[in-house]
Amino acid sequence: MSRVALVTGGSRGIGRAIALRLASDGHVVAVNYAANSAAADDVVEEIVAAGGTAIAVQADVGDTDAVSAMFETVEDRLGKVEVLVNNAGITRDDLLMRMGPEAWDEVIETNLRSVYLCSRAAMRGMLRSRWGRIISVSSISGISGNPGQANYAASKAGIIGFSKSIAREIGSRNITVNVVAPGFIETDMTEGLGTEIADEVASRAALGRLGRPEEIAAAVGYLASDDAAYVTGQTLVVDGGLAL
Amino acid sequence: MDRTEIESKLTDLLVDELGIERDDITQEAKFEEDLDVDSLGVVELLMALEDNFGVKIPDEEAEQITTVGEAVDLVEAKLNG
Numbered sequence: 345m346s347r348v349a350l351v352t353g354g355s356r357g358i359g360r361a362i363a364l365r366l367a368s369d370g371h372v373v374a375v376n377y378a379a380n381s382a383a384a385d386d387v388v389e390e391i392v393a394a395g396g397t398a399i400a401v402q403a404d405v406g407d408t409d410a411v412s413a414m415f416e417t418v419e420d421r422l423g424k425v426e427v428l429v430n431n432a433g434i435t436r437d438d439l440l441m442r443m444g445p446e447a448w449d450e451v452i453e454t455n456l457r458s459v460y461l462c463s464r465a466a467m468r469g470m471l472r473s474r475w476g477r478i479i480s481v482s483s484i485s486g487i488s489g490n491p492g493q494a495n496y497a498a499s500k501a502g503i504i505g506f507s508k509s510i511a512r513e514i515g516s517r518n519i520t521v522n523v524v525a526p527g528f529i530e531t532d533m534t535e536g537l538g539t540e541i542a543d544e545v546a547s548r549a550a551l552g553r554l555g556r557p558e559e560i561a562a563a564v565g566y567l568a569s570d571d572a573a574y575v576t577g578q579t580l581v582v583d584g585g586l587a588l
Numbered sequence: 589m590d591r592t593e594i595e596s597k598l599t600d601l602l603v604d605e606l607g608i609e610r611d612d613i614t615q616e617a618k619f620e621e622d623l624d625v626d627s628l629g630v631v632e633l634l635m636a637l638e639d640n641f642g643v644k645i646p647d648e649e650a651e652q653i654t655t656v657g658e659a660v661d662l663v664e665a666k667l668n669g
Contacts, residue, residue: 468635471628471631471632471635472632472635472636472639513628514628516626516628517628517632
């Protein structure tokens with residue numbers, strides 16, 4: 345069944361792979377981006393070239409008014425959002441003793457406030473149609489913790505508690521709320537950490553390698569599908585056996 | 589739109605959207621206690637009122653609504669205010 349899906353932070357990395365996956369599963373996709381319109385347009389073009397339907401929509405997802413405007417645009421052009429993928433995320437890594445309030449606030453706003461804002465905006469339509477999927481991308485950092493990522497880990501752990509609460513609130517309306525927690529995935533975000541760290545992490549994973557964005561997208565595709573109708577409030581860890 | 593029209597439209601919404609028995613709906617009926625509508629159901633009803641009557645109900649006013657009659661009052665005030 346074809347649904348209208350919105351992927352926040354859908355222009356690059358894991359979000360890009362999720363947008364492409366949902367489109368190839370037959371869904372109509374709104375690709376949200378913060379600044380890189382060229383990258384978002386690329387994703388849209390790739391989807392359209394493959395015979396799918398997609399639009400790009402700009403919004404800072406941590407901003408209340410921007411999120412309202414984004415939902416208005418998506419609903420006008422594609423219809424009510426039935427599958428929301430909260431994927432947008434940033435890092436501002438530093439040791440806590442060197443982490444200023446700005447680095448804290450920025451990460452919480454983009455990674456966690458956005459989940460609150462977008463879920464709330466999507467819920468209205470989902471409640472009316474008695475069907476919905478909210479899938480948020482967390483991180484293994486939010487489960488195991490990671491030095492230098494107090495802000496990021498807090499935001500990612502927050503997503504899990506948020507999702508479990510909402511799953512209970514709206515389960516009776518046939519809306520499922522789940523989380524995918526990636527381990528170390530090859531993206532621009534992790535590339536900056538250098539090959540030494542990447543090799544070290546890969547060696548700690550049971551599967552002995554880093555993950556690919558498509559492998560996270562596959563988990564999101566499953567949670568968005570009819571096969572996952574009875575799965576809610578869960579965190580699916582996709583980390584190659586890193587945190588066992 | 590006069591009060592009778594609002595009442596009948598609201599009754600239809602309660603029956604159609606929330607599956608409430610038409611006979612149970614009175615002006616004095618309390619949503620949560622008498623009609624077995626949960627708190628999320630009240631939120632859904634207010635959304636349906638907004639969509640169907642084209643009014644905007646702020647959260648703080650929505651929280652005051654406990655009975656069918658109060659919901660009618662609110663819609664009437666919004667439409668005529």
